Amino acid sequence: TQLLEQSPQFLSIQEGENLTVYCNSSSVFSSLQWYRQEPGEGPVLLVTVVTGGEVKKLKRLTFQFGDARKDSSLHITAAQPGDTGLYLCAGLPPNTGNQFYFGTGTSLTVIP
Amino acid sequence: NAGVTQTPKFRVLKTGQSMTLLCAQDMNHEYMYWYRQDPGMGLRLIHYSVGEGTTAKGEVPDGYNVSRLKKQNFLLGLESAAPSQTSVYFCASRPGGSSNEQFFGPGTRLTVL
Numbered sequence: 481t482q483l484l485e486q487s488p489q490f491l492s493i494q495e496g497e498n499l500t501v502y503c504n505s506s507s508v509f510s511s512l513q514w515y516r517q518e519p520g521e522g523p524v525l526l527v528t529v530v531t532g533g534e535v536k537k538l539k540r541l542t543f544q545f546g547d548a549r550k551d552s553s554l555h556i557t558a559a560q561p562g563d564t565g566l567y568l569c570a571g572l573p574p575n576t577g578n579q580f581y582f583g584t585g586t587s588l589t590v591i592p
Numbered sequence: 593n594a595g596v597t598q599t600p601k602f603r604v605l606k607t608g609q610s611m612t613l614l615c616a617q618d619m620n621h622e623y624m625y626w627y628r629q630d631p632g633m634g635l636r637l638i639h640y641s642v643g644e645g646t647t648a649k650g651e652v653p654d655g656y657n658v659s660r661l662k663k664q665n666f667l668l669g670l671e672s673a674a675p676s677q678t679s680v681y682f683c684a685s686r687p688g689g690s691s692n693e694q695f696f697g698p699g700t701r702l703t704v705l
Contacts (some may be wrong), residue, residue, distance in 0.1 A: 579625060579637060585633075
């Protein structure tokens, strides 16, 4: 069983549309990260959130950490073809310090 | 800086064969990780290391062994490969301390026939 479930698993949208990706768990995390991975490459960190309710913005991307620190969302405004990729969330449980758990991933395709 | 490098990039094994995957980082990071990535399952942690000479088990350690004799290198070994170990393997490193950012290598695609 996966500690972190992402939805949707696949998403195909037109350029200019908005979308939200969800990362859910029944466990609490001390911090949660979002990565983007392009084909043939390793994941690259987008953002880390550490406080319940925290909202961070990265240009057209908005990340939110749930109040209870069990879930997170990624919202993309006016998606562009360059946003295409696999989005992964990763959580760090409290009191472990070293072991990260990754979500199941959301594959996003933005059609020009 | 090359960052995190992995060798080889691709490999095909027969069931029962052994091999070692090499990960190297030139950022003087304390922590290193080995993950496997399978469709629909994200990344799963195999083993990790919190410093030179130390290793620890992750979520899916069975069938794998690791060693970290030098700080910059983290080796992943498969003693007797099985078709279930067909996957893409990623190595990552992170500085430690207050930084949680992991830096990933480009991956090794392994097929076990």
